[in-house]
Amino acid sequence: MLLTLDSASDLTMTRVAIRSWLAVVLPAERVDEVMLASGEALANAAEHGQPPITVDVGWSGPLSLDVLIRDSGSWRSARPANRGRGLSIMAALMDTVTLDTTDGTAVKLSRRFD
Numbered sequence: 668m669l670l671t672l673d674s675a676s677d678l679t680m681t682r683v684a685i686r687s688w689l690a691v692v693l694p695a696e697r698v699d700e701v702m703l704a705s706g707e708a709l710a711n712a713a714e715h716g717q718p719p720i721t722v723d724v725g726w727s728g729p730l731s732l733d734v735l736i737r738d739s740g741s742w743r744s745a746r747p748a749n750r751g752r753g754l755s756i757m758a759a760l761m762d763t764v765t766l767d768t769t770d771g772t773a774v775k776l777s778r779r780f781d
Contacts, residue, residue, distance in 0.1 A: 672720040675713040682706060685724055685734075693732075697780060701732065704760040707753040708736040708774040716740035716772055731779045739771040 668688050670681050685705060689698045705722075712720045716738025723735040757764045757776055765775040 668722075668724045670722045672713070672722070673718050678709060678713055681709065681722060685722065688724060693780065700760045701734065701776075701778065704757045704764075704776050705734045705736065707756050708734070708776065711753050711774070712736055712738040712740075712772065727777065728779075730781060731777060734776040735773060736776075737771060737773040 668684070670684060672678065672681055682702065686698060686702055689701055693701070705724075709720070709722065717740040718738070720736065720738045723733075723737075725733060727733045754764060754766070757774070761776045761778045763775075763777045765773075765777075767773040767775070
């Protein structure tokens with residue numbers, strides 16, 4: 668499933684679309700975990716990135732789910748004072764979190780479901 672957001676106002680509809688897609692293929696508890704991790708990445712892209720923001724959710728193998736969130740902004744280090752916990756939340760919920768800041772910012776979240 669590939670989605671494109673043109674502004675932060677598209678976040679709610681994007682989250683609903685991702686949750687609906689995941690609900691068909693995963694149990695509710697796993698949907699919540701993937702949604703929390705991907706929601707963090709989406710919020711970061713909307714707050715710090717530049718549109719368009721693309722979201723690609725799909726299976727990379729029979730049991731491996733990937734969520735790729737990409738924006739065209741430039742990378743900034745975490746902010747101080749009660750900020751910057753998004754990557755640690757993502758890492759706690761997913762098997763791997765890959766960050767690529769070469770061309771905009773891309774966050775790839777991967778999780779295997781056995």
